[in-house]
Amino acid sequence: MAKLTNEALLKKITDRFSDKLTLLGEPFGLLTLETGREQLIDILTYLKTDPELQFGFLTDITGIHYPDQDKPIGVIYHLHSLVNNVRIRLKVFLNDGDEHIPTATVLWNGANWMERETYDFFGVIFDGHPDLRRILNVDDMVAYPMRKEFPLEDPNRVDKKDYFFGR
Numbered sequence: 001m002a003k004l005t006n007e008a009l010l011k012k013i014t015d016r017f018s019d020k021l022t023l024l025g026e027p028f029g030l031l032t033l034e035t036g037r038e039q040l041i042d043i044l045t046y047l048k049t050d051p052e053l054q055f056g057f058l059t060d061i062t063g064i065h066y067p068d069q070d071k072p073i074g075v076i077y078h079l080h081s082l083v084n085n086v087r088i089r090l091k092v093f094l095n096d097g098d099e100h101i102p103t104a105t106v107l108w109n110g111a112n113w114m115e116r117e118t119y120d121f122f123g124v125i126f127d128g129h130p131d132l133r134r135i136l137n138v139d140d141m142v143a144y145p146m147r148k149e150f151p152l153e154d155p156n157r158v159d160k161k162d163y164f165f166g167r
Contacts, residue, residue, distance in 0.1 A: 001154035004053070006031045012053065017043055024046040024091065028030035032089040037101045042094055045078055047088065048107055055079040055088065061104065063122030065147045072096050075124055076103070094124070105131040 006026055013033070014021060018038045024032040037041055046057040065154035066072050080087045090102060101105040103126040104111040113124040116135040123144040126132055134141065143150050 004081070004086045006086075007086065009053070009086060012050075013043075016046060023149075030087055030089055032091065034091045034093065036077065036096065037092050040090075041102050041104070043090065044077065044079075044104060047090075052124055052127055053081055054129045055081045057082055058104065058108040058114070059087070061111060062116055065122060067148045069093070072093075072132045073099050073122060073124060075110055075118060075122075078148065099124045100127050101125070102127050105129060106125055120144075130137065 001045065006029070010023065010033075017035070017039065020035055020043070022034040025034065047053055050096050057080040059080050061078075062076050064074040064076060072094065073094045075092045075094070077090040077092075078087065079090070093162060094101065099122075099125060103115060105115065105126075106128065112130065113135060115124075115129055116132060118124050118149075119126060119129075119132055120134045120137050121144055133139070137145065
């Protein structure tokens with residue numbers, strides 16, 4: 001079987017979802033696409049179940065926060081086709097205050113903890129998730145520590161005053 005190139009992969013995906021995807025580039029050879037949350041599950045299902053593509057391995061789900069963009073919260077999916085030895089990155093950006101996205105646990109059971117971690121650190125709510133709750137932070141925490149508005153230091157700590165460091 002010939003290696004699946006990024007060009008062939010992009011053509012195959014855009015033939016099916018032409019108006020629902022935006023090419024963001026190929027940093028370090030990793031094909032990166034952006035889509036909306038409405039068609040996310042359809043695209044992920046296609047990537048996983050297509051007999052030629054076979055992106056059966058969900059490597060990672062994570063979030064990102066760009067506070068200066070129109071849609072500041074991003075959810076990033078990394079998929080790997082072990083058969084073709086090709087990877088793809090899919091990004092979905094969400095409006096601030098409307099951080100809802102469908103769960104990928106309907107396709108991969110392993111998405112469970114990845115989505116819980118993304119919820120815990122970025123506040124993204126995965127609709128349909130079987131057990132969406134904090135996984136690493138305390139349950140009564142009200143902030144999301146990976147967002148840029150989260151304070152880096154506790155202003156009440158006395159051991160972190162500037163005059164202790166000659167400033």
